Amino acid sequence: MSDPADAVFSSWSIPIVPSFGILLSLAFYLRGWVRLQFQVPDRFPVWRLLAFTGGLAAFFVAIASPLDAFAGLLLQVHMIQHLLLLMLAPPLILAGAPYLPVLAGLPRWFTRDVLGPFLVWEPVKRIGRVLFHPLFTGAAFAASNLLWHIPPLYELALGSPGWHQVEHFSFLFTGLLFWWPLVQPWPSRPVWPRWAMIPYLLVADLQNTVLAAFLSFYDRVLYPSYERGPRLWGSSPLADQGLAGTIMWVPGSLMFLVPAAFIAIRFLSPKSAVRPSEFAKIRSPQKREAGIVQLLRRVGVQSRHAHGPFDLFRIPIVGSALRSRLFRRGMQAAMFLLAIAIAVDGFLGPQTSPMNLAGVLPWTHWRGMTVIALLVMGNFFCMVCPFTFVRDAGRRFLPASWTWPRPLRTKWLAALLVALYLWAYEAFSLWNSPWLTAWIIVGYFLAAFWIDGLFRGATFCKYVCPIGQFHFVQSLVSPFEVKIRSADVCHTCKTFDCIRGRNPQRGCELELFQAKKKSNFDCTFCLDCVHACPHDNVGLLAVAPLKDVWNGEPRSSVGRFANRPDVAVLVLVFVFGALTNAAGMIAPVGALMSQAQTVFDLPRPAVVALFLLFGMVLIPGLLVVGTGIASRKSGKISVPLSQLVSDFAMTLVPLGFAVWMAHLVFHLFTGSHTPIPVIQRVANSLNMPFFGKPDWAIHSWAFPQLLDFEIIVLELGLLGSLYAAWKVARRYGTATRRSWLVFAPWSILDLLFFVIAIWIVFQPMDMRGTMVS
Amino acid sequence: MMRATFILSYLLLALVRISWADGGAIQFQGDTGTFHVTVFTRPPILHAGLIDITLLLQERSDLNPLLDAKVTFVLTAQDSATTQAALWMPPACAMSKTADLSHIPAELGHGENRLLYGSVVQIPSSGHWQLKARIQRDAESAEIETLLSVAPAPLPPLAYWHLFLLIPAGISGFVLHQMALGRKTHPAAAR
Numbered sequence: 001m002s003d004p005a006d007a008v009f010s011s012w013s014i015p016i017v018p019s020f021g022i023l024l025s026l027a028f029y030l031r032g033w034v035r036l037q038f039q040v041p042d043r044f045p046v047w048r049l050l051a052f053t054g055g056l057a058a059f060f061v062a063i064a065s066p067l068d069a070f071a072g073l074l075l076q077v078h079m080i081q082h083l084l085l086l087m088l089a090p091p092l093i094l095a096g097a098p099y100l101p102v103l104a105g106l107p108r109w110f111t112r113d114v115l116g117p118f119l120v121w122e123p124v125k126r127i128g129r130v131l132f133h134p135l136f137t138g139a140a141f142a143a144s145n146l147l148w149h150i151p152p153l154y155e156l157a158l159g160s161p162g163w164h165q166v167e168h169f170s171f172l173f174t175g176l177l178f179w180w181p182l183v184q185p186w187p188s189r190p191v192w193p194r195w196a197m198i199p200y201l202l203v204a205d206l207q208n209t210v211l212a213a214f215l216s217f218y219d220r221v222l223y224p225s226y227e228r229g230p231r232l233w234g235s236s237p238l239a240d241q242g243l244a245g246t247i248m249w250v251p252g253s254l255m256f257l258v259p260a261a262f263i264a265i266r267f268l269s270p271k272s273a274v275r276p277s278e279f280a281k282i283r284s285p286q287k288r289e290a291g292i293v294q295l296l297r298r299v300g301v302q303s304r305h306a307h308g309p310f311d312l313f314r315i316p317i318v319g320s321a322l323r324s325r326l327f328r329r330g331m332q333a334a335m336f337l338l339a340i341a342i343a344v345d346g347f348l349g350p351q352t353s354p355m356n357l358a359g360v361l362p363w364t365h366w367r368g369m370t371v372i373a374l375l376v377m378g379n380f381f382c383m384v385c386p387f388t389f390v391r392d393a394g395r396r397f398l399p400a401s402w403t404w405p406r407p408l409r410t411k412w413l414a415a416l417l418v419a420l421y422l423w424a425y426e427a428f429s430l431w432n433s434p435w436l437t438a439w440i441i442v443g444y445f446l447a448a449f450w451i452d453g454l455f456r457g458a459t460f461c462k463y464v465c466p467i468g469q470f471h472f473v474q475s476l477v478s479p480f481e482v483k484i485r486s487a488d489v490c491h492t493c494k495t496f497d498c499i500r501g502r503n504p505q506r507g508c509e510l511e512l513f514q515a516k517k518k519s520n521f522d523c524t525f526c527l528d529c530v531h532a533c534p535h536d537n538v539g540l541l542a543v544a545p546l547k548d549v550w551n552g553e554p555r556s557s558v559g560r561f562a563n564r565p566d567v568a569v570l571v572l573v574f575v576f577g578a579l580t581n582a583a584g585m586i587a588p589v590g591a592l593m594s595q596a597q598t599v600f601d602l603p604r605p606a607v608v609a610l611f612l613l614f615g616m617v618l619i620p621g622l623l624v625v626g627t628g629i630a631s632r633k634s635g636k637i638s639v640p641l642s643q644l645v646s647d648f649a650m651t652l653v654p655l656g657f658a659v660w661m662a663h664l665v666f667h668l669f670t671g672s673h674t675p676i677p678v679i680q681r682v683a684n685s686l687n688m689p690f691f692g693k694p695d696w697a698i699h700s701w702a703f704p705q706l707l708d709f710e711i712i713v714l715e716l717g718l719l720g721s722l723y724a725a726w727k728v729a730r731r732y733g734t735a736t737r738r739s740w741l742v743f744a745p746w747s748i749l750d751l752l753f754f755v756i757a758i759w760i761v762f763q764p765m766d767m768r769g770t771m772v773s
Numbered sequence: 774m775m776r777a778t779f780i781l782s783y784l785l786l787a788l789v790r791i792s793w794a795d796g797g798a799i800q801f802q803g804d805t806g807t808f809h810v811t812v813f814t815r816p817p818i819l820h821a822g823l824i825d826i827t828l829l830l831q832e833r834s835d836l837n838p839l840l841d842a843k844v845t846f847v848l849t850a851q852d853s854a855t856t857q858a859a860l861w862m863p864p865a866c867a868m869s870k871t872a873d874l875s876h877i878p879a880e881l882g883h884g885e886n887r888l889l890y891g892s893v894v895q896i897p898s899s900g901h902w903q904l905k906a907r908i909q910r911d912a913e914s915a916e917i918e919t920l921l922s923v924a925p926a927p928l929p930p931l932a933y934w935h936l937f938l939l940i941p942a943g944i945s946g947f948v949l950h951q952m953a954l955g956r957k958t959h960p961a962a963a964r
Contacts, residue, residue, distance in 0.1 A: 003840070004837065004838040007887040008887070011885060011887045013884075069885040069887075070886065118949070120953075121953035159798070159817050160817065229811075230802065230809070230831065231836055232836065232888075233837060708933070708936055711933060711937070716939075719939075719940065726947075762929050
């Protein structure tokens with residue numbers, strides 16, 4: 001691109017966090033607007049949706065367009081950016097009357113349980129009354145506008161991206177406040193009479209005019225940055241400043257004077273008396289609030305039954321695809337073929353890990369995408385499991401009629417296998433050995449074939465598969481669950497097809513009875529229950545993430561978590577396994593293990609075994625049991641220790657998940673492009689040169705803020721675990737004080753875990769799966 | 774309180790003394806051959822670790838931006854006596870870093886502003902570093918140089934403290950939520 005004009009107009013950037021916020025706001029608004037339009041169509045016409053969308057678009061243009069890229073070089077551009085934030089985006093957003101649509105569009109549990117208490121809390125209402133009073137809104141707007149134009153503060157914002165964001169946020173925020181009494185978004189009520197908005201606007205225009213005139217006529221450059229900065233196309237800084245002042249003056253004043261004139265005309269016109277809204281007629285605040293609550297109930301925000309939760313199956317195309325057997329089979333076939341290709345390349349390809357499919361796809365991409373899918377959707381990787389074909393083949397050729405021994409119908413074996421896997425991973429550097437990776441895949445094929453070929457049901461998935469156990473545990477944080485749509489339908493059901501099956505459709509092979517199923521635990525998302533239910537009563541529903549971590553109720557096929565020490569041990573292996581697995585790739589731990597090998601003259605597998613014995617078994621065991629004892633004593637509760645520990649062990653799931661997420665997503669991003677040269681190599685070896693020659697020094701999606709991302713994920717994990725521990729503690733402590741005492745030791749354990757995880761992410765790391773390693 | 778106010782004021786003043794553009798500090802501005810060159814660095818105060826170097830190339834006569842040149846940066850440690858190895862740096866493997874500081878190709882479209890040539894560079898240690906920018910356009914070549922003062926890499930708590938605000942914010946939100954739950958007065962808050 002050699003044309004500067006093209007370069008200027010292509011200077012767009014996508015700031016991740018604000019863009020994500022804009023998209024999310026729009027999604028929630030749209031969802032709520034659709035609901036409200038059914039109930040009160042006259043209040044939410046299409047123009048409100050357009051106005052809200054336009055406001056968000058103006059905000060996006062201000063922060064992502066060339067306006068932002070050139071704001072530091074030209075004051076006039078910076079001024080247009082500020083006008084968008086102060087004058088255009090806020091009134092448009094408010095014209096969309098976003099309060100009710102956003103409330104109605106947010107997940108029901110969030111509006112009801114998280115926001116609900118705040119919305120009716122008297123201190124919040126008091127703050128709201130002050131914040132939205134025209135005296136305050138006008139003063140805040142003027143103060144923000146004037147203060148940020150004082151040279152030292154303006155220079156501060158120009159010099160620091162952080163302060164620049166603070167400045168933009170304060171412009172948008174005070175803009176929203178300022179325009180509030182003018183737009184008066186429904187269902188808010190005016191504090192001042194309408195005519196008072198005329199002096200309100202005129203006063204705002206006065207301060208704007210004074211500032212604009214100063215910028216226009218001042219004979220020196222006010223902001224040194226623009227004087228010292230490069231002059232694009234030879235424009236002089238003083239002319240630039242003058243033009244910026246004019247932009248502030250003319251279009252800025254119009255934004256105040258046009259509405260003022262409009263209000264004055266309407267006010268003076270006898271025919272156009274403003275029609276009071278149906279809510280504005282209600283004088284009593286209590287009655288008015290009750291009316292709003294009633295409306296929210298009608299759109300399903302407050303009621304548990306008025307509307308079902310969000311159901312992925314109800315989304316056109318996506319829902320049909322997810323339900324379709326053909327789609328699922330197709331995905332499983334694709335994954336099966338990929339697994340075969342990986343195994344073949346692992347055996348026959350080069351044994352340098354980043355050059356082999358077996359060295360990059362399973363360890364970098366599949367694991368990273370799995371945790372992302374678990375966080376965003378649910379256990380979709382079990383849904384498209386490549387071993388399904390092998391299991392089905394086993395059933396075809398073998399009896400598949402034996403019963404899995406009763407003592408093994410627990411998670412003890414699975415926990416042991418997971419621990420063995422984590423040991424083998426580190427001891428034999430599985431990530432660095434395509435050959436061993438290929439053998440693992442073959443071993444998996446054989447195990448799935450024989451176990452499900454000999455035993456009834458999904459024995460392999462439920463009791464053996466370590467990958468499946470990982471998905472079961474981590475999917476407790478997922479926002480979607482295979483779940484019944486209506487309990488009433490299940491109450492009248494006499495056939496229980498969801499678990500028994502309906503010929504030829506089999507029921508749940510993992511023995512999860514839908515009516516009593518309460519979480520994703522043990523659910524492979526196979527959707528057999530969905531197809532078996534004759535009432536079409538099973539959906540893929542949105543649920544409050546994490547709530548099953550603290551839910552103490554019994555659940556189908558699993559019982560209460562408190563009575564399942566095997567499940568607790570499995571969880572603890574995953575949680576502390578996350579820490580030891582991540583620690584295995586940092587320099588201090590690597591050096592320590594090498595030193596131990598030399599000093600004690602031990603082979604690496606033995607040293608790794610010792611490391612895991614301490615890091616994953618002994619120390620965590622002592623810590624968890626010690627915390628359990630302290631919790632029992634401080635809270636003076638009499639439940640058995642194993643029950644208490646089993647219950648609280650589940651609360652560590654968010655932290656464990658966070659460590660896996662930070663670790664595996666780090667690898668995914670740093671090794672994002674590694675399959676490309678590997679696929680090129682494979683294609684070349686198959687005489688398909690059109691894929692091009694492999695470029696082994698290929699770039700990645702690694703970005704400087706990757707460490708920030710890891711820290712934030714770990715913090716969210718900590719907060720999730722703390723909250724879950726508090727919820728469990730509330731079950732044990734009858735009084736609040738007692739609950740705190742039960743909770744305190746577990747919160748210390750959570751913090752300790754978090755500190756170790758943070759220490760790990762700050763260490764130099766081995767770049768596994770890439771050429772850098 | 775006085776001390777905190779003083780430190781805050783000093784920091785603010787220290788920040789605004791530097792001339793900025795495009796969110797970065799101007800390290801060089803001047804003419805060479807038929808070119809007018811401006812070099813920016815981010816973050817504004819340089820520390821050992823990752824820094825972003827960008828360059829605006831303009832025609833000397835009319836200050837039109839030039840986008841068809843080939844620009845290369847060269848970084849050389851100048852003051853070996855005061856050069857200290859960084860105590861700590863962000864895990865460098867998170868970046869596709871340039872290993873060879875003697876030849877750092879600067880690309881157009883590297884950042885938000887597509888008029889700038891730029892590259893992200895990992896400076897391994899603190900001290901004084903000489904930055905050269907070699908410009909090649911058609912048959913004409915030019916070179917500018919400037920000196921960068923690089924402070925030691927900040928320790929993790931200083932570099933990342935703002936990220937850790939999420940925890941107290943989350944806990945405060947929870948406490949307020951509990952207070953709101955304890956004093957709920959309206960059926961809207963009831964389950």
